[in-house]
Amino acid sequence: MEEKVNAVMLRAADYGENDKILTLFSLEKGVLTAKIRGVKKAGAKLKFAAEPFCFAEYVLAERQGRRTVAHAALLDGFYELRTDLDKFYAGAAVLEFVRAFCPENLPAEGVFLAAVQALKALSYGDEPPRHVLVRFLLSVLPEAGYAIRTDACAACGRQELSRAFFDFEEGAVYCSYCAPGRATEVSVRTVEALNALAPGGSGAAEEKYVGRALKLLSRYLAVKGGVNLRAIGELFAGE
Structure with a gap:
């Protein structure tokens, strides 16, 4: 089952060699956690989705009560926060x-x-x-x-x-x-x-x-x- 949430990335913790566990704050479901695969690899397409302050539409796949980020569409990265x-x-x-x-x-x-x-x-x-x-x-x-x-x-x-x-x-x-x-x-x-x-x-x-x-x-x-x-x-x- 997949679900879409509009969420801000609160925190990312390393998981295994290339994955991370994200803590997201979503409009629809509040705070939730989800694994995102392969984002520590060079050139990973979803690397932005594991960055602090990332505001995106996250597509989450759920299996046996655990969520995984299947896709993300950036809404705002708030990159200006990194300049001051x-x-x-x-x-x-x-x-x-x-x-x-x-x-x-x-x-x-x-x-x-x-x-x-x-x-x-x-x-x-x-x-x-x-x-x-x-x-x-x-x-x-x-x-x-x-x-x-x-x-x-x-x-x-x-x-x-x-x-x-x-x-x-x-x-x-x-x-x-x-x-x-x-x-x-x-x-x-x-x-x-x-x-x-x-x-x-x-x-x-x-x-x-x-x-x-x-x-x-x-x-x-x-x-x-x-x-x-x-x-x-x-x-x-x-x-």
């Missing part, structure tokens, strides 16, 4: 998030569309990579079960904050009057950057505070989700 380290690591963080938070064989259409949109924005848009990554994370956190609230104090609803505190256990912002003892004080400008890049936000945020917002989200995923997105750390290497 910040774009590359931002794109890698997108794929890391998917691998960490999207279960196998469970469609996640919203996350898939957001991931492809983020890769396109990184490749062809003018928005800084950190902005794109923060926007992506804020759009997919609710679907992954890790929604955060930053538009107002989670306790009293106050929107205009002179000081802001973020509870990494709850994923919520508090004012100075309501903040629980475990909450960490964060810059009000950082909270404003999160709100600007959230769905429906203005989109206007200063790079300095977008960087802080990204670090906050990274820490939140580590505390709440138990996952350290290593590619985010690479975005701040040397700072």
